Amino acid sequence: MTSPVKVHELAKMIDHSLLHPTMTDSDMVQGCKIALEYDVASVCIKPYAVPLAVDILKHSNVLVGTVIGFPHGNSTLEIKVAETIQACKDGAVEIDMVVNIGKVLQEDWDYVEREIAAVCRATHENGGILKVIFENDHLPEAKYKIRLCEICSKLGVDFVKTSTGYGFVKGADGSYNYKGATPDDLELMRSHSDSEIQVKAAGGVRTLDDLLKVKALGVSRIGATATVAIIHEAKERFGDGADKNVVMEDSPSGY
Template identity: 40%
Template sequence: MNLTKQSLAKMIDQTLLKPFASEQDFKTLCETSKQYGFKMVAINPAVVKTCLKYLEGSDVLAGAAIGFPLGQNTIETKVFETEDAIANGSGEIDYVINIGELKNKNYAYIKQEMETIVGICKKHQVTSKVIFENCYLTDEEKVKLCEIALEVRPDFIKTSTGFGTGGATLADVKLMKSIVKDQIKVKASGGIRDLKFAQELIDAGVERIGTSCGVEIVDALAG
């Protein structure tokens, strides 16, 4: 894939999910994201309004992380978080599945959760991303999640939160793509800190990159 700085930037969700980040940190995040033309700032729901204030006049979206980072909330709690984030102006939703219920092989629960949150996003014309947190999953579980996603049809399935024991891997991306093919987009996140790895992931079929190193990645691209 022939990338330009502009096209690469539009594939990046610039991330700031640290619990101790200040408003100045978010102001810097948003100003930088406007300057580079990133697709989205990936943030916790409490600062959606704050970031939208600093993103005003740009097409950079504010994306809220739901059930983050553990996924161990009830569906009802995730629904409230999702609706509240959208009401506050969030243009994209990244939610973490209930990993425990997946381990329990409670696939009906996983599907219900996905259908519910993706349904809210579709109703409001907001992009939905389902976070698998692959570092805790077997390949069999990853495949099962992909199969459920093919039934529900979120906009993206996503490798990781960046808060687990591991992040994006080429092997996981290739596995996910082998199941969903071009029917659902794949987002890679967690541990993506340089252009070389970002390009490898994109070549493997990734259409969105979640990283706190977007500036460094884009600046490393020639031209």
């Protein structure tokens, strides 16, 4: 189908990711300046650097987000709640929390629901929004993802999110592979979550075409490190801020 696209609206789909373990404070300062220049939706920054991002972005409409239990989801429920409260006190307004993946795989749904509920409550009570990260590369069957969507819908979280960007899976040959946000998973998460819950794609969305394809699947946010390249390509293709018509693929096979 054909629909109008604005570069600014595409930029507002991007959470600019500043989470790589090797990033220094100066790297994150530069990343915040990129987010400010391109007026993206948010930065998603290391927890200790939330105050730094808040200071740089305080006079903009670029939001500050951070991660909880990142990247493996192994922290205790109490620590995840404490991290959330501290992040919100430091000025974060978006919280991306990793579920306890082992508990999901053993189908301890009471624990999983209790943990998500506790972090959701702490986030909302402190004025934030919650994105729940499934880490789909570690979930080999659709049933796990569907149940997580059902729990998130029941609890009223704000987003369901595919991946951390760091969920590498060890293969039989010893190599590590990572898929990230796949079309099948995005379709599943959109179809099994309440309509009020948004979907965030993270991992593998590196180009403008990638962004447009996941947008066509109902995604409203992406996590990206390739922000500059994506927006530059959008400006070249659509013009800087102008409305253009673009063909959105109904069923992309991949990206």
